[in-house]
Each structure stands twice: as structure tokens, then as C-alpha cells.
Amino acid sequence: MDKRVIAAYKKLLAQFGSQFWWPADSDYEVVVGAILTQNTNWRNVEKAISNLRAAHKLNEKAILEIGNSELETLIRPSGFYKQKAARLKLATRKWMELSRRADRMPIADLRAELLSVKGIGKETADSIILYAFHKPIFVIDAYTRRFCKKFFDVEFRKQDYDEYRKLFESALPPDVALFKEYHALIVEWGKNNGN
DNA sequence: GGCCAGGTGTAAA
DNA sequence: TTTACACATGGC
Known part of the structure; x- marks a missing residue:
């Protein structure tokens, strides 16, 4: 084999x-895309990301500060928008926390931390590890x-x-x-x- | 017009 | 442990 x-x-x-x-301008944008693309055509994800960029919200600080309903409106084209808005905030917090110490963590620990977040399953966790943290999984x-x-x-x-x-x-x-x-x-x- | 996309969480058997 | 279902938009 x-x-x-x-x-x-x-x-x-x-x-x-x-x-x-992965098509993204920053590591954090990978995280956003990984959440938004769940069971969703990438075309629709691009619309949502485009909306975020146009609104100057495509960064960690802005996502954490924006109101839920405004975030939902911006990412609406990607579907499941209420779930994804809430989960994007959770993922963003974990991403910021892990970014500080990811380089010193075994991949298995990094994965476990990501999987503990509601809305991050195995595929999403691994996409973030590979394309945002640049570690081999x-x-x-x-x-x-x-x-x-x-x-x-x-x-x-x-x-x-x-x-x-x-x-x-x-x-x-x-x-x-x-x-x-x-x-x-x-x-x-x-x-x-x-x- | 119906089908389905770069999944995940929860509840019930 | 496995199966069933909700979550939602837009392109083809």
C-alpha cells in the first residue's frame, strides 16, 4: 500500500x-475558512469571507468584538450561519490561545485542544493543524x-x-x-x- | 426544481 | 456503538 x-x-x-x-492570505483566515466550509461548497465560503474582508472583520480581534447578529449576516452565504457564527468565535479564542504555545506542543496535544472546542471536529482540527499551524497531519x-x-x-x-x-x-x-x-x-x- | 457541498453535535435505539 | 437528524445557503 x-x-x-x-x-x-x-x-x-x-x-x-x-x-x-489552502487559499488564504493569513493563517487565521485558514481557521475561518475551516469553520465556514463545513458541509458547504467553497464558493459559498468565498462569499462569506469576502463579506468579512469588505467589512474589515477578517481578523481575530474584530471577530471577537462583533455582535452575533452582525456576524451572522456577514457569513450568511456559507450556510448554517447561526451555528457557524457562534462556533467561529469559540474557535477564534482557542486559536489565539494555542498560537502562543503551539510550537512547543506535540501534535497530539494540539489536536486534543482543538477537538475540545464545540464546532471543531477531526477534519476541521486537522485542517487547522496542517494549514494554519503548519504541522504535519x-x-x-x-x-x-x-x-x-x-x-x-x-x-x-x-x-x-x-x-x-x-x-x-x-x-x-x-x-x-x-x-x-x-x-x-x-x-x-x-x-x-x-x- | 431537486440535489448536495472540503462536517459537527446531539439524541435515541 | 451505531444510526438519525438538525443545521441553511447558493450553484448547477
Whole structure:
């Protein structure tokens, strides 16, 4: 399996080229996107982020200070806007707290801290760890599960998230740039292919 | 017009 | 432990 995981990466890279993903101007913007994109098309997330930017609210301080109803209005296009407004504030507080000491924390501890926040599940936690904290953990999303089925004929239950994660992490060196690129390529494959 | 998107939390069996 | 359901908008 290890060789197949590596071979698949090379194939995607040859087909699509480097992706330079996640699309965000700052690490904190990754956190915002990670919350807003939950079960939501990225197109809609872009509208919400665009609204936040135009209102000069795309930073930690502004998000914590803004009123709930105003925040809900700004992120409305991303759906589940009431939930997401409340959870975005919770995630922001944890993000600020962890930012001070993340470099000295084991990844497992960082992950546990993120998972303790209501609204941050495994995929969201791992997206933040990889794309905002820049630490090597492999992100599993809907595209990745489809990709495993198609390329490796492997299919776990959705709740067995960590089985998918191990599949990739046991086959690859724990390299941040590699993990970012591989996941980005899988998403690109998914968007072009759909199956 | 219906289906579904880069999930998560909660309640009930 | 597993399953079912709520949460909501906008593009195709």
C-alpha cells in the first residue's frame, strides 16, 4: 500500500501540478475558512469571507468584538450561519490561545485542544493543524474518501476517520509541504472528476 | 426544481 | 456503538 500511496501522489502531481493551497492570505483566515466550509461548497465560503474582508472583520480581534447578529449576516452565504457564527468565535479564542504555545506542543496535544472546542471536529482540527499551524497531519475529507475508494479500492466507514489518516501517514514521511500538497491535489482531482 | 457541498453535535435505539 | 437528524445557503 505504501508504494501505491506514493505512486498516486506522483500521478496527481504530474496531472495537475503544484497547487499552493489552502487559499488564504493569513493563517487565521485558514481557521475561518475551516469553520465556514463545513458541509458547504467553497464558493459559498468565498462569499462569506469576502463579506468579512469588505467589512474589515477578517481578523481575530474584530471577530471577537462583533455582535452575533452582525456576524451572522456577514457569513450568511456559507450556510448554517447561526451555528457557524457562534462556533467561529469559540474557535477564534482557542486559536489565539494555542498560537502562543503551539510550537512547543506535540501534535497530539494540539489536536486534543482543538477537538475540545464545540464546532471543531477531526477534519476541521486537522485542517487547522496542517494549514494554519503548519504541522504535519493528514487531512481527510469527502474527496479523500472518494479518492481512496477509486485509487486504492479502500473504503472505511466515515466515522473511522483515523483509519484513513493512518493510511496516508504510515506511507509518507511527516513532511508539512508534502501533506499540504497531497491533500490539495486530491481536492483538485475531486473537483475535476467528481468520482 | 431537486440535489448536495472540503462536517459537527446531539439524541435515541 | 451505531444510526438519525438538525443545521441553511447558493450553484448547477
